[in-house]
Amino acid sequence: MSDVLTKIEIISRPDRFDEFKRELVKIGVSGITVSNVFGAGLQKGFTELYRGVKKEINLYERLKIEIVVCKVPVQDVVDLACKILKTGKPGDGKIFVYPLTNAYKIRTGDEGCEALQHKD
Amino acid sequence: MSDVLTKIEIISRPDRFDEFKRELVKIGVSGITVSNVFGAGLQKGFTELYRGVKKEINLYERLKIEIVVCKVPVQDVVDLACKILKTGKPGDGKIFVYPLTNAYKIRTGDEGCEALQHKD
Amino acid sequence: MSDVLTKIEIISRPDRFDEFKRELVKIGVSGITVSNVFGAGLQKGFTELYRGVKKEINLYERLKIEIVVCKVPVQDVVDLACKILKTGKPGDGKIFVYPLTNAYKIRTGDEGCEALQHKD
Numbered sequence: 476m477s478d479v480l481t482k483i484e485i486i487s488r489p490d491r492f493d494e495f496k497r498e499l500v501k502i503g504v505s506g507i508t509v510s511n512v513f514g515a516g517l518q519k520g521f522t523e524l525y526r527g528v529k530k531e532i533n534l535y536e537r538l539k540i541e542i543v544v545c546k547v548p549v550q551d552v553v554d555l556a557c558k559i560l561k562t563g564k565p566g567d568g569k570i571f572v573y574p575l576t577n578a579y580k581i582r583t584g585d586e587g588c589e590a591l592q593h594k595d
Numbered sequence: 596m597s598d599v600l601t602k603i604e605i606i607s608r609p610d611r612f613d614e615f616k617r618e619l620v621k622i623g624v625s626g627i628t629v630s631n632v633f634g635a636g637l638q639k640g641f642t643e644l645y646r647g648v649k650k651e652i653n654l655y656e657r658l659k660i661e662i663v664v665c666k667v668p669v670q671d672v673v674d675l676a677c678k679i680l681k682t683g684k685p686g687d688g689k690i691f692v693y694p695l696t697n698a699y700k701i702r703t704g705d706e707g708c709e710a711l712q713h714k715d
Numbered sequence: 716m717s718d719v720l721t722k723i724e725i726i727s728r729p730d731r732f733d734e735f736k737r738e739l740v741k742i743g744v745s746g747i748t749v750s751n752v753f754g755a756g757l758q759k760g761f762t763e764l765y766r767g768v769k770k771e772i773n774l775y776e777r778l779k780i781e782i783v784v785c786k787v788p789v790q791d792v793v794d795l796a797c798k799i800l801k802t803g804k805p806g807d808g809k810i811f812v813y814p815l816t817n818a819y820k821i822r823t824g825d826e827g828c829e830a831l832q833h834k835d
């Protein structure tokens with residue numbers, strides 16, 4: 476297999492997920508996997524002053540959105556995420572990009588880039 | 596470390612998970628991690644005709660099964676997943692394969708391939 | 716981008732998570748993502764003798780902790796996890812290490828190593 480497969484993992488607030496999903500379809504993304512996670516930026520150390528009281532840094536509810544692409548350019552997905560999910564306020568989230576070595580569609584046995592294509 | 600470590604991530608229906616787990620043991624897999632996720636293929640666009648009514652594409656409940664292997668061949672796990680989890684109906688799921696750079700067993704400090712071995 | 720980005724994934728018991736989080740801050744880790752997973756080591760085969768009765772191997776509740784680093788050495792995180800999360804009893808957990816190809820901070824568009832830095 477010589478196809479280049481890439482996973483784009485987005486950790487963000489749930490708020491604009493529906494809009495993001497609709498836009499993903501338009502740039503050709505063929506599927507997504509979503510899960511509930513908890514996250515924290517740890518920048519302030521483990522306690523911070525909240526109304527004058529030291530408290531533990533909390534974990535916030537975030538959505539993890541995983542998108543595997545082959546023909547769709549990684550940069551298109553990254554640009555879309557930055558456009559739709561950016562509010563400009565702290566906590567907008569991160570995008571992490573990972574290499575895959577292969578992919579398969581279980582129903583057909585299709586492999587590599589083919590595993591991500593729809594043909595009905 | 597020169598061991599080749601690989602993660603096989605399977606996203607499928609929960610239905611045949613117990614059978615799959617039992618078969619994994621037989622081919623030598625030493626552990627698994629499972630989580631609840633939501634998934635969608637986005638092929639039909641963001642709305643589809645359901646009994647004549649346009650509706651949003653829903654996310655379906657799926658199981659994510661993660662299996663890290665070293666001595667067990669990746670292809671054995673892929674073949675087993677395709678055999679057990681295939682119903683032939685849309686939605687059977689995907690298999691995504693990723694490279695690792697290392698692994699550790701916390702109890703012993705064992706590293707690489709050794710981190711996946713059981714020796715009692 | 717020539718920064719080396721790495722994901723360290725730790726699957727362990729929830730018990731010492733708070734202490735671990737506090738220590739991560741001290742070695743410079745800038746964020747974490749946490750999720751609830753179920754896990755099993757499969758070493759005993761799919762049934763085991765429990766009080767004389769064969770039973771299915773169960774999945775245990777585990778925490779998956781994901782930490783992406785760039786400037787912080789991977790080994791520092793691994794050593795800390797092994798120190799804090801080790802009880803010496805079976806089930807202490809695993810550490811899996813993965814390569815990334817890139818990372819982005821959605822609020823600023825910062826990329827690579829910069830995506831993990833805090834500057835207020």
Ligand SMILES: Nc1ncnc2c1ncn2[C@@H]1O[C@H](COP(=O)(O)OP(=O)(O)OP(=O)(O)O)[C@@H](O)[C@H]1O
Pocket residue numbers: 486487513514515516518535537564565566567568569744745746747748749781782783784820822823830831832833
């Ligand atoms: N280094 C990291 N490793 C793993 N997950 C991280 C890391 N940093 C952040 N995250 C995840 O990303 C989520 C969002 O992070 P966040 O947007 O707060 O990053 P940030 O760098 O603090 O940016 P901002 O300054 O805009 O708040 C966190 O809740 C956490 O789940």
Ligand SMILES: Nc1ncnc2c1ncn2[C@@H]1O[C@H](COP(=O)(O)OP(=O)(O)OP(=O)(O)O)[C@@H](O)[C@H]1O
Pocket residue numbers: 504505506507508509541542543544580582583590591592593606607633634635636637638655657684685686687688689
């Ligand atoms: N490109 C993708 N990126 C991330 N996750 C995906 C992707 N495509 C599918 N998935 C995940 O895999 C699950 C199963 O996908 P599914 O089997 O419906 O794929 P499909 O290509 O539509 O195949 P089929 O035609 O057999 O339905 C989805 O619910 C989703 O969680």
Ligand SMILES: Nc1ncnc2c1ncn2[C@@H]1O[C@H](COP(=O)(O)OP(=O)(O)OP(=O)(O)O)[C@@H](O)[C@H]1O
Pocket residue numbers: 624625626627628629661662663664700702703710711712713726727753754755756757758775777804805806807808809
């Ligand atoms: N090969 C594997 N692939 C994916 N996840 C695994 C694998 N092995 C273990 N895990 C995950 O790690 C968790 C902890 O594993 P565990 O510590 O029991 O490993 P172990 O090798 O059995 O070590 P010990 O002998 O100390 O029990 C499991 O519950 C599971 O979630």
Ligand SMILES: [Mg+2]
Pocket residue numbers: 515516565566567
């Ligand atoms: Mg933040």
Ligand SMILES: [Mg+2]
Pocket residue numbers: 635636685686
């Ligand atoms: Mg489908």
Ligand SMILES: [Mg+2]
Pocket residue numbers: 755756805806807
């Ligand atoms: Mg065990």
